[in-house]
Amino acid sequence: MIRRLAIIGVGLIGGSFALALKKNVAVGEVVGLGRSRGNLAAALERRVIDRVADDAASAVREADLVFLSVPVGQMSATLGQIAPHLSAQAIVTDAGSTKQGIIETARSALGSSFPRFIPGHPIAGAELSGAAAARDDLYRNRKVVMTPVQQTDRKALEEVRMLWQTCGAEVLEMTPADHDAIFAAVSHLPHVLAFALVDMLRARPNADTLFDFAGGGFRDFTRIAASSPEMWRDILEANRDALMGEIKSYSEMLSLLARALENKDWPQLEAVFRRASERRNAWTADTRPRSDE
Amino acid sequence: MIRRLAIIGVGLIGGSFALALKKNVAVGEVVGLGRSRGNLAAALERRVIDRVADDAASAVREADLVFLSVPVGQMSATLGQIAPHLSAQAIVTDAGSTKQGIIETARSALGSSFPRFIPGHPIAGAELSGAAAARDDLYRNRKVVMTPVQQTDRKALEEVRMLWQTCGAEVLEMTPADHDAIFAAVSHLPHVLAFALVDMLRARPNADTLFDFAGGGFRDFTRIAASSPEMWRDILEANRDALMGEIKSYSEMLSLLARALENKDWPQLEAVFRRASERRNAWTADTRPRSDE
Numbered sequence: 235m236i237r238r239l240a241i242i243g244v245g246l247i248g249g250s251f252a253l254a255l256k257k258n259v260a261v262g263e264v265v266g267l268g269r270s271r272g273n274l275a276a277a278l279e280r281r282v283i284d285r286v287a288d289d290a291a292s293a294v295r296e297a298d299l300v301f302l303s304v305p306v307g308q309m310s311a312t313l314g315q316i317a318p319h320l321s322a323q324a325i326v327t328d329a330g331s332t333k334q335g336i337i338e339t340a341r342s343a344l345g346s347s348f349p350r351f352i353p354g355h356p357i358a359g360a361e362l363s364g365a366a367a368a369r370d371d372l373y374r375n376r377k378v379v380m381t382p383v384q385q386t387d388r389k390a391l392e393e394v395r396m397l398w399q400t401c402g403a404e405v406l407e408m409t410p411a412d413h414d415a416i417f418a419a420v421s422h423l424p425h426v427l428a429f430a431l432v433d434m435l436r437a438r439p440n441a442d443t444l445f446d447f448a449g450g451g452f453r454d455f456t457r458i459a460a461s462s463p464e465m466w467r468d469i470l471e472a473n474r475d476a477l478m479g480e481i482k483s484y485s486e487m488l489s490l491l492a493r494a495l496e497n498k499d500w501p502q503l504e505a506v507f508r509r510a511s512e513r514r515n516a517w518t519a520d521t522r523p524r525s526d527e
Numbered sequence: 528m529i530r531r532l533a534i535i536g537v538g539l540i541g542g543s544f545a546l547a548l549k550k551n552v553a554v555g556e557v558v559g560l561g562r563s564r565g566n567l568a569a570a571l572e573r574r575v576i577d578r579v580a581d582d583a584a585s586a587v588r589e590a591d592l593v594f595l596s597v598p599v600g601q602m603s604a605t606l607g608q609i610a611p612h613l614s615a616q617a618i619v620t621d622a623g624s625t626k627q628g629i630i631e632t633a634r635s636a637l638g639s640s641f642p643r644f645i646p647g648h649p650i651a652g653a654e655l656s657g658a659a660a661a662r663d664d665l666y667r668n669r670k671v672v673m674t675p676v677q678q679t680d681r682k683a684l685e686e687v688r689m690l691w692q693t694c695g696a697e698v699l700e701m702t703p704a705d706h707d708a709i710f711a712a713v714s715h716l717p718h719v720l721a722f723a724l725v726d727m728l729r730a731r732p733n734a735d736t737l738f739d740f741a742g743g744g745f746r747d748f749t750r751i752a753a754s755s756p757e758m759w760r761d762i763l764e765a766n767r768d769a770l771m772g773e774i775k776s777y778s779e780m781l782s783l784l785a786r787a788l789e790n791k792d793w794p795q796l797e798a799v800f801r802r803a804s805e806r807r808n809a810w811t812a813d814t815r816p817r818s819d820e
Contacts, residue, residue, distance in 0.1 A: 358742075417740070419731075420738075421742065427720060427724070427748070429799060429800050431803075433799045434776060434777060435712060435713070449650050451714060452717055454747040454748070455720070456807055457744070457748075457807075458748060459803045460807040460811065461804065462804070466800050470793075470796055481788070483727060484724065487726070488720075488774060488781070491774065495767055495771050498764075498767070504756050508756040510724075510752045511725075513725050513734075514750075
C-alpha cells in the first residue's frame with residue numbers, strides 16, 4: 235500500500251497509473267503536479283488525483299512513491315527540482331521511452347537516493363493524451379520494461395514491479411542498453427520514417443493532389459507521424475546513438491532494394507516481400523497489441 | 528445496361544464491381560473466369576457471378592464489357608488470350624494499380640480494339656481478398672481514376688465512368704504518367720518502406736525479442752507489409768522508373784535526418800516532425816479513407 239503517490243506530469247500515462255492503483259485500493263492520497271491548470275482541474279474532477287501541488291517540493295513531500303511521467307526532455311530539470319525534497323525512503327520511478335540517458339540524469343540528480351530510482355517504461359499509449367484520456371485499464375495485459383542497474387535497490391524494484399502487476403501489466407527486466415536498442419528499432423526508427431515521408435510529400439508542389447489520392451495504406455503507415463513533435467525530438471536526443479545505427483542499417487536496406495530495382499532483379503524483390511509478409515502475418519497471429527507505444 | 532459482363536479474375540475488386548452493378552440492376556449476366564476452382568465456386572454460391580467460363584474465349588464471347596481484375600503481372604497474358612475473341616463493340620477496362628505499362632500492353636495486344644480499352648484504377652481494397660470478401664458497397668464514396676490516352680474512344684470512356692458512378696464511386700481523370708507518379712509516392716513507396724523494415728528486423732539475431740516489444744505504432748506502420756508479395760513485385764516491375772525516383776528522394780530525406788542527428792541539430796529535427804505532424808493531422812481532418820489501396 236502506497237500512502238502517498240506523487241504524479242509528476244498528470245497525463246494519459248501518469249493518470250492511468252493513478253487510476254489503476256486507486257481502483258485496486260493500492261494507494262492512499264494522490265498528489266499531482268503539472269504545467270497546465272486546465273489539465274490538472276480535469277484530473278481533479280475525474281478523481282485521477284486528490285490534490286494539486288503548487289510546486290515540486292510540496293508534490294513530493296512525504297510521498298512514498300514519485301512517478302515521473304513528464305516528456306523525456308524534462309526529466310533532468312524535474313529530477314533536479316524534486317531531489318532536495320524527497321523523503322528518506324521515497325521510491326522514484328519513471329515512464330520514459332528511453333532509459334540510458336534518464337538513468338545517468340537520475341544518478342547525478344539523486345545522489346545517495348539513486349538506488350531507489352527504478353527506471354521503467356510501460357509499453358502503452360493511445361490516440362488521446364492528457365488527464366481526460368486516463369483510464370484504469372490502460373496497462374492491462376501490456377508490457378512494462380524495468381531496466382535496473384547494479385546500484386538499484388532490489389526491494390524498491392520489487393515494490394514497483396508489484397504496483398505495475400496490480401495495474402494488470404506484465405513486467406519484464408532488461409539492461410538499459412538492450413532497452414534502448416530494441417526501441418530504437420521497433421519504435422523510434424518507424425516514427426522517424428513516417429515523419430520523413432509526410433514531410434517529403436508535404437514539400438512537393440503537388441502535395442494537395444498527393445494527399446487527395448492517399449488511401450488506407452498511407453493512413454496507417456503515417457499514423458505515427460501525427461505524434462507530438464516535442465516528445466519525439468526529446469526521444470531522438472535521448473536515444474541518438476542507437477537511432478543513428480538504425481537509420482544507417484535501414485538506409486543500407488533501401489539501397490539494396492534500389493539496386494535490385496535498378497537491376498530488375500524481380501526474384502530478389504519478391505523474396506524480400508515474401509519474407510516480410512510472412513513475418514508480419516506471423517506476428518499478427520501471435521499478438522494483438524491494442525495501441526501505441 | 529450491360530447485357531453481359533465478363534469478370535477476368537473474380538476477387539475482391541472484380542467481384543465487388545459485379546455485385547454493385549447487380550444491386551443497381553445495371554447488368555444482365557455476369558460470367559467469371561479465374562484460376563481457383565474454390566474461389567469461383569464461392570463466387571457462384573454468393574451470386575457474384577452467374578456462370579463460370581472454361582476459358583478466356585468463352586468468357587468474353589458476346590460480352591459488352593470485359594473487366595480485368597487480375598494481378599498487374601498477368602495483364603499481358605490475359606489481354607493476349609482475350610483479344611482474338613472480343614466482340615466488335617466490346618469495351619475492355621481494368622483495375623490495375625499502375626497504368627502506363629498496362630496501356631502499352633493493351634495497345635499491342637488489342638490492335639484495332641485498343642480505343643475501346645479504358646484504363647482505370649479504383650482506389651479501394653480491404654484486408655480480405657477473394658470472391659468471398661466481395662461486397663456491393665466497396666466502391667461507395669471511393670475514388671476511381673481513369674487514365675485515357677489520345678486514341679481512347681470517349682463514348683466508351685463515358686460508359687465506364689457511368690458504371691463506376693453507379694457503384695457509388697467518384698470518377699477522376701488524369702494522364703497515365705501523372706497517375707503512376709502519384710501512386711509511386713503515396714502507395715508504392717510506403718509499401719516498399721514497410722516491407723524493408725520488417726525484412727530488416729526479421730533478419731536480426733534478436734528478431735523474436737524485437738517483435739515481442741513492437742507495439743501499436745509498429746503494427747500500423749507495417750500493416751501494408753502483410754500484402755501479397757507477387758502483387759507488389761508486379762507493381763514494382765510495372766512502375767519501376769517512378770518508384771526508383773521516389774526511393775532516391777526518400778533516401779536523400781533520410782540522409783538529411785541522419786546528418787541532423789549526427790550534428791545534434793534538434794531544432795531542425797523538431798521542425799521536420801512539426802511540419803509532418805501538422806500535415807498529417809490536417810489530412811485526417813480532411814478525409815476519412817476507410818481502407819487499403
